[in-house]
Amino acid sequence: xxxxxxxxxxxxxxxxxxxxxxxxxxxxxxxxxxxxxxxxxxxxxxxxxxxxxxxxxxxxxxxxxxxxxxxxxxxxxxxxxxxxxxxxxxxxxxxxxxxxxxxxxxxxxxxxxxxxxxxxxxxxxxxxxxxxxxxxxxxxxxxxxxxxxxxxxxxxxxxxxxxxxxxxxxxxxxxxxxxxxxxxxxxxxxxxxxxxxxxxxxxxxxxxxxxxxxxxxxxxxxxxxxxxxxxxxxxxxxxxxxxxxxxxxxxxxxxxxxxxxxxxxxxxxxxxxxxxxxxxxxxxxxxxxxxxxxxxxxxxxxxxxxxxxxxxxxxxxxxxxxxxxxxxxxxxxxxxxxxxxxxxxxxxxxxxxxxxxxxxxxxxxxxxxxxxxxxxxxxxxxxxxxxxxxxxxxxxxxxxxxxxxxxxxxxxxxxxxxxxxxxxxxx
Amino acid sequence: xxxxxxxxxxxxxxxxxxxxxxxxxxxxxxxxxxxxxxxxxxxxxxxxxxxxxxxxxxxxxxxxxxxxxxxxxxxxxxxxxxxxxxxxxxxxxxxxxxxxxxxxxxxxxxxxxxxxxxxxxxxxxxxxxxxxxxxxxxxxxxxxxxxxxxxxxxxxxxxxxxxxxxxxxxxxxxxxxxxxxxxxxxxxxxxxxxxxxxxxxxxxxxxxxxxxxxxxxxxxxxxxxxxxxxxxxxxxxxxxxxxxxxxxxxxxxxxxxxxxxxxxxxxxxxxxxxxxxxxxxxxxxxxxxxxxxxxxxxxxxxxxxxxxxxxxxxxxxxxxxxxxxxxxxxxxxxxxxxx
Numbered sequence: 001x002x003x004x005x006x007x008x009x010x011x012x013x014x015x016x017x018x019x020x021x022x023x024x025x026x027x028x029x030x031x032x033x034x035x036x037x038x039x040x041x042x043x044x045x046x047x048x049x050x051x052x053x054x055x056x057x058x059x060x061x062x063x064x065x066x067x068x069x070x071x072x073x074x075x076x077x078x079x080x081x082x083x084x085x086x087x088x089x090x091x092x093x094x095x096x097x098x099x100x101x102x103x104x105x106x107x108x109x110x111x112x113x114x115x116x117x118x119x120x121x122x123x124x125x126x127x128x129x130x131x132x133x134x135x136x137x138x139x140x141x142x143x144x145x146x147x148x149x150x151x152x153x154x155x156x157x158x159x160x161x162x163x164x165x166x167x168x169x170x171x172x173x174x175x176x177x178x179x180x181x182x183x184x185x186x187x188x189x190x191x192x193x194x195x196x197x198x199x200x201x202x203x204x205x206x207x208x209x210x211x212x213x214x215x216x217x218x219x220x221x222x223x224x225x226x227x228x229x230x231x232x233x234x235x236x237x238x239x240x241x242x243x244x245x246x247x248x249x250x251x252x253x254x255x256x257x258x259x260x261x262x263x264x265x266x267x268x269x270x271x272x273x274x275x276x277x278x279x280x281x282x283x284x285x286x287x288x289x290x291x292x293x294x295x296x297x298x299x300x301x302x303x304x305x306x307x308x309x310x311x312x313x314x315x316x317x318x319x320x321x322x323x324x325x326x327x328x329x330x331x332x333x334x335x336x337x338x339x340x341x342x343x344x345x346x347x348x349x350x351x352x353x354x355x356x357x358x359x360x361x362x363x364x365x366x367x368x369x370x371x372x373x374x375x376x377x378x379x380x381x382x383x384x385x386x387x388x389x390x391x392x393x394x395x396x397x398x399x400x401x402x403x404x405x406x407x408x409x410x411x412x413x414x415x416x417x418x419x420x421x422x423x424x425x426x427x
Numbered sequence: 428x429x430x431x432x433x434x435x436x437x438x439x440x441x442x443x444x445x446x447x448x449x450x451x452x453x454x455x456x457x458x459x460x461x462x463x464x465x466x467x468x469x470x471x472x473x474x475x476x477x478x479x480x481x482x483x484x485x486x487x488x489x490x491x492x493x494x495x496x497x498x499x500x501x502x503x504x505x506x507x508x509x510x511x512x513x514x515x516x517x518x519x520x521x522x523x524x525x526x527x528x529x530x531x532x533x534x535x536x537x538x539x540x541x542x543x544x545x546x547x548x549x550x551x552x553x554x555x556x557x558x559x560x561x562x563x564x565x566x567x568x569x570x571x572x573x574x575x576x577x578x579x580x581x582x583x584x585x586x587x588x589x590x591x592x593x594x595x596x597x598x599x600x601x602x603x604x605x606x607x608x609x610x611x612x613x614x615x616x617x618x619x620x621x622x623x624x625x626x627x628x629x630x631x632x633x634x635x636x637x638x639x640x641x642x643x644x645x646x647x648x649x650x651x652x653x654x655x656x657x658x659x660x661x662x663x664x665x666x667x668x669x670x671x672x673x674x675x676x677x678x679x680x681x682x683x684x685x686x687x688x689x690x691x692x693x694x695x696x697x698x699x700x701x702x703x704x705x706x707x708x709x710x711x712x713x714x715x716x717x718x719x720x721x722x723x724x725x726x727x728x729x730x731x732x733x734x735x736x737x738x739x740x741x742x743x744x745x746x747x748x749x750x751x752x753x754x755x756x757x758x759x760x761x762x763x764x765x766x
Contacts, residue, residue, distance in 0.1 A: 085727055092509060092732075110730050114505055115514050198622075199710070249601055250622040250711035256602045318512035387730045397711035401623055404712075 040070035113383035148312030150350035201392035210300020218380035226414030234406030391416035504731035559643025624714035650684035
């Protein structure tokens with residue numbers, strides 16, 4: 001054990017030294033690592049990437065064994081929707097938790113506040129941290145400590161089917177109003193203009209930002225969703241669905257959205273870079289990849305904005321193999337892995353240096369999404385950040401099924417937030 | 428059994444005193460006390476049940492007591508004791524008395540959920556019971572291919588519940604499900620099976636009925652076959668028609684089985700977590716959320732997980748079901764049923 005600590009310290013010093021040199025000394029660095037690194041044991045990695053992405057991440061994670069032959073990487077694919085819950089069961093229960101976990105940006109503060117994550121400052125996991133995009137780094141911080149290293153960054157955008165828009169004679173919409181106005185033009189094609197996800201609150205955020213609102217103002221410690229913008233956002237989506245400009249679902253939204261977009265039943269949807277691989281495999285896009293267009297999310301009456309998302313890599317505080325876990329987190333967030341990830345899956349890197357790579361520069365999805373990410377709305381990185389969605393989910397369904405009026409729904413969410421944020425001086 | 432338990436209590440106290448007496452050098456050769464006599468006669472019985480009592484105590488008693496205790500505190504994921512690697516975090520939750528219960532009972536959420544849970548239970552049990560009864564009477568005759576029918580009707584029981592529920596979820600899918608495609612073929616607009624509060628309620632009940640009928644069927648069929656054929660023959664000789672025979676011979680004949688089955692089925696349905704959770708997750712909104720799925724939400728889906736409130740919900744559910752069982756049993760006893 002003591003030897004392990006010494007090794008970590010050595011590796012950390014070496015990587016710090018390498019950073020200080022400022023040179024791109026990847027090869028030299030790994031050479032030195034081999035000299036001191038006798039990492040061994042098992043690293044269990046829980047990955048939450050989707051069906052289209054997981055093969056790549058499995059292969060990549062296992063690539064770590066090539067650098068560290070004595071380490072056995074156990075790759076486990078956990079469905080994104082269940083991962084947070086599963087991790088909490090395992091972490092709180094004290095058994096079965098992974099060593100390294102792919103954590104959605106909102107999970108980091110949540111898990112860290114409960115003591116489940118190991119702080120990564122001054123460990124091997126944090127490597128050349130100045131290279132990370134500021135927004136991506138922001139989501140790894142909780143109470144002044146670092147609990148994750150950014151793996152990918154993303155935001156929502158408008159995906160559209162170029163052929164369908166051309167056939168209907170519709171310009172790429174810039175606002176919700178434009179989508180609504182295009183309804184008639186699509187009617188002859190038997191196509192619904194837009195798919196509105198009614199089962200996932202994340203997809204509601206662009207509409208909320210579009211009316212100039214947000215869920216909470218974390219700096220002023222103020223709940224803002226019930227200030228009027230929330231109600232207006234609910235009105236907007238209700239109007240989209242009622243006017244037949246949008247179709248929706250309050251269950252199975254992901255499958256239904258992907259299927260109807262891939263089959264050309266809807267012309268537009270909101271989605272993120274993680275959906276690119278899956279979408280391109282669809283009937284409308286296979287062999288005709290140029291048919292997929294991506295544009296900024298439609299603006300509301302006040303503003304235009306999409307939430308900043310992405311994933312970090314966090315290390316479980318109870319890991320029996322912390323040294324190898326830190327190394328593994330570093331490897332998975334390294335420039336080479338990020339470059340390969342972008343090349344294979346068009347996911348966006350979190351390191352500025354990777355954006356200088358030619359293959360990354362040439363990627364059309366990166367060309368689109370990078371400016372979008374730069375402008376994306378940062379979410380509140382507070383312990384309760386992950387819990388803010390559930391009240392929206394309930395009210396979103398109630399509004400779409402006509403059970404609740406927009407204003408009452410926004411007020412109700414505000415009430416739930418007040419219960420949630422009772423600690424501290426929230427108002 | 429009851430007799431033995433009753434006897435053991437008194438000797439246990441006496442035995443204690445005896446033990447002390449022996450410690451101070453009690454006279455040997457005294458006539459054996461009641462404990463020793465009880466032990467001498469029944470020691471093997473106690474030895475036999477000891478493992479069961481221990482196991483039940485550990486797997487039911489301890490969690491129950493612990494749950495009740497937690498429901499009187501403000502424990503949540505952030506303040507319970509836990510050891511995570513090198514982090515050792517001490518428990519900081521406090522005893523708050525009945526605050527949780529007061530909060531739950533004065534909040535509309537509990538009463539809303541209770542209303543729907545009762546509706547769901549009554550709906551599921553009554554429909555399941557009626558269908559089971561009808562199907563059992565149909566199968567309780569000599570029909571060609573009876574075995575095939577029986578197999579087919581019992582099949583849903585053989586499939587793991589979650590598999591059935593997922594299959595139903597696909598059937599119900601509003602955009603791509605078979606049910607709506609059939610309707611579309613008939614020129615009818617698709618129904619938002621799980622997307623509309625009322626339809627979602629109907630849909631979850633339908634699935635639970637589908638899952639529950641085989642059990643009812645088997646139980647009812649068994650009970651019906653236990654009715655002596657002579658009774659039915661005699662009734663027929665007396666000129667009773669089929670309905671009269673069913674009403675006056677079959678129904679009374681299966682009553683003891685059916686009352687038990689209804690009680691069991693009510694308790695199961697009241698706590699039928701998988702159907703609701705896997706089919707709708709309590710949605711749309713919270714319209715199909717029953718008491719247990721809500722308790723699950725508190726202790727597993729919110730962050731930090733609210734163990735105390737969830738435990739309080741659990742205790743309330745237990746109280747409701749116990750109250751129901753007592754009332755039900757009493758009403759049966761009034762009808763002369765010994766249960």
